[in-house]
Amino acid sequence: MIKEMPLTVKRAVELIGLFVLGTIVVAGNTIIMPLLMAFFFSLMLLPVFRFFRRLKVPEAIAVFLPILLLTIALALIIWLFSSQIGALLNDFPKIQHTVAKHLDNLSIWISKSYGYSPADQVTFINEQSKKMFTSLGGILSGAAGSLSGVVIFMGLLPIYIYLIILYRNLFLKFLLMWFKKEEFQNVEEAVRQTEKMVKSYLIGLLIQISYIIILLGGSLWLFGIQNALLIGIIFAFLNLIPYLGALIGNILGVLLTLASSDSITDVLVVLGAITAVQLLDNNILMPRVVGSQVKINPLVSIVGIIIGGVMAGLSGMFLAMPVLSILKIVFERSDKYKQWGVLLGDERPLKSQMQA
Template identity: 50%
Template structure:
């Protein structure tokens, strides 16, 4: 491909990106569990290697590592379910608080505009009817989504088990694509990829824990209703780079409004979230991950939206580690090195990126 003209090479790269996007869109139910299993198998590698060193059989070591992963995920899901029970039991109070806030907002809106409360109620009833009429159309899609989620979590442990079992075959498959003299570079890329994924995903698990403790505990001390649930929701949504924190703030405010008649509680929630987010972004998370995921903010944000458009919520969660792995590969190839520069966070040191050619000496 290096023998082709530059325009032809760039055209092939763009066509390859389009084909890759189509493959992800139409094959996401197969690709997403495989990618998640790939990441989880790398995270479980230290546990697997530890058990193998302790003379456990390989199959038993993989089974025990998977069992540990299932126990952790089940514990997180059980904790979330326990926190949602008080919300369900307080449904009557939540409904009354929502009606009070709506009435206050309606009265304020009537004062600021010429639209009366009756007109607002009529508009709200019309919109509610439209929503109810179209709700049936989404029930089939929701049922399909639930089925996809069940298939996803059903295939995940199976794929993870098989990837750990056949990891040496997968490595050999990668090496056979390249000539012998490039194998040291491939080995270095695989080692860095493993280090990045382990640091990133293990860091996310730690991040969920300390955000839940800091935010949920802080709000609990201040007497905010459903404090731990707000902490869990924000911690989980914060896994989506940049936009996850925004949705976490919105849901935290909505949950507080529905649970408390006092607007000062909303301000307390927003201030506490801002403090926890500052500690997370500037002190805690950089020390945990160690700055290994060196992807700039523009590429991360674009990756989140592209991943969401191509593969939904799983694509948004996996966008940043996939970009980090892609950058490791691009940095080690001459053909795609410019993509590594585009994804990276290292700014050029010189202002003038294009060097001027020296002037030819004047002949006397």
């Protein structure tokens, strides 16, 4: 008989496997990330597809219609965001004057507090500008590469979604062939739970985006804050990235307010409105919308989001939570990897397991 591997060897193999998997994702993220994103969107669109099939719509058309609806929704969001950016650019002369005034005030404060004269500050800025411009060519080429990657990503996404939904039964059969017949029920339950979790999570995020834009943009508009809707849109989408996105959204909201207003009161209003909407979202609205579908502890969430961003950029940060949730579902249903499911979860033991 073949001897079972020692526990330490098993753990070493698992860690090596994680490293190899991470290397594959980094090297092939332009291929893997559109596929992964399409997989999650396909799970979200499955109920719409099934609705059209119940209406006796031909399968190919029933697959196409949900993708068309999703494309229209995304196009409306892009149009709304671009219209707000256009309105911001129309106010550029005023923004330029306001920013210059804030910079003058900052220069005076630095001069009084640290003894750096305005001339020294200008010299320092000029030196840093020269350093920045030396690397501008690399930055622009990287931006062009990123733009082309986004175009390819968006072009492949609907094709992948269409094919994944169309060949869903083939992929399920392929998955079941890796397991014994007595394990089929457990695998099917995991697949159904994954579908339910992803559907609830993504639909919940769409609802969350809508009410944050309405609540935050509307409240700022009532207080007379310029670019209120743009601040609401930016914060709503950045809030899709748990923990880190809200912090970036606060910073950008303050910067947009400073660029269009001389009053510190407006900045306080923006911070207060964002805080109020965030408290309402975190404690009342989001738990009811998504429920308890995503139970990942905050430490693993933050580390996972950072790793996802390093490995695959913004799409990796966005997909980190659903990927971790699926891994948790798989680990919890596996006898060999249950400990990883415990590590990802947010259930804290009532007492230390080392106590007698």
